[in-house]
Amino acid sequence: EDQVTQSPEALRLQEGESSSLNCSYTVSGLRGLFWYxxxxxxxxxxxxxxxxxxxxxxxxxxxxxxxxxxxxxxxTAPKPEDSATYLCAVQVWGGAQKLVFGQGTRLTINP
Amino acid sequence: SQTIHQWPATLVQPVGSPLSLECTVEGTSNPNLYWYRQAAGRGLQLLFYSVGIGQISSEVPQNLSASRPQDRQFILSSKKLLLSDSGFYLCAWNPETERGAFFGQGTRLTVV
Structure with missing residues (x-):
């Protein structure tokens, strides 16, 4: 079964404080990985x-x-307007181009 | 250019009432169409997809059904809503480009 796991679930940063969001996936055949x-x-x-x-x-x-x-x-050097939920999704070959999503990371940038 | 329309934006329905959410796509033909549901603070779960008129595939057993009566129209329905049907419903289509999918603005459904 194709699976996508995102971490962390939520992240609070100060404006200008750089960081990274993770998306781990297990798929049968990756056609593409998407960020939204x-x-x-x-x-x-x-x-x-x-x-x-x-x-x-x-x-x-x-x-x-x-x-x-x-x-x-x-x-890098985020601004408050970067606050949002970031979703990762994978698309596998075949299967009508369906997207399998992770649960998202809720990012908050404090001024 | 292609656009996707989804309505209504918000809906409050009593338990046991019927449901009909409509989605239409403009500017393309024979698109793959999808219905997703998003629970609060969660990712998107694929409910149904369609590769053509009258062709519906269900991903998750549930109280909902979908229909595609026209090439660019996708409808999500229920005969009797349950409390657990509450959520954010998103229609999407696949333009077969690098974008994966274009999404509508969603319908917030609250079953009371």
Whole structure:
């Protein structure tokens, strides 16, 4: 069974304090790993897709990396507007391109 | 451009009442469509997906059903709601690009 586990469940940082979120996965055949940002009461918004081990993607203060077993979302010098829940999901080959999600990390950046 | 519409945004329903949530996609044809549910503070759980008109696959046994009467319309239903059906329901479609899925804005369902 395909599984995704995110840690920590919640993280509080001071503005400017860098950290990383973890996403561990077990899948039969990885087609892609996705990171989304979700604000309260809204649908998830796409951040990154990673396809193979060693791949990295960056966007502003966020950088996503991928190994064969896990992905990290690194947040450098975060600002209060980076506060949100960050969701990791995997997509496997076949199966109508379904996404299997982790439970998310709720990130709070204090000014 | 492609857009996804989901309504209503919030809904409060009594136990035992019926449910109908609607989702429509614009700007594409024959999309894969999905219904997810998100419990408070949790990740998204896939409930149903559809690869074409009238084709519905269920991921989790439950009190809900789904239908796809038109190519770009996906409906989530229940004949009698339970308290445990409360949650945040999200419709999504797969554009077969690197984005994985586009999501609607969600429906907050509270069963009382």
């Amino acid at each position: 940002r979700q604000d309260p009461g809204k649908g998830p918004e796409f951040l990154f897709t990673l396809y193979s081990a060693g791949e990295e993607k960056e966007k502003e203060r966020l950088k996503a990396t991928l190994t064969k077993k896990e992905s990290f979302l690194h947040i």
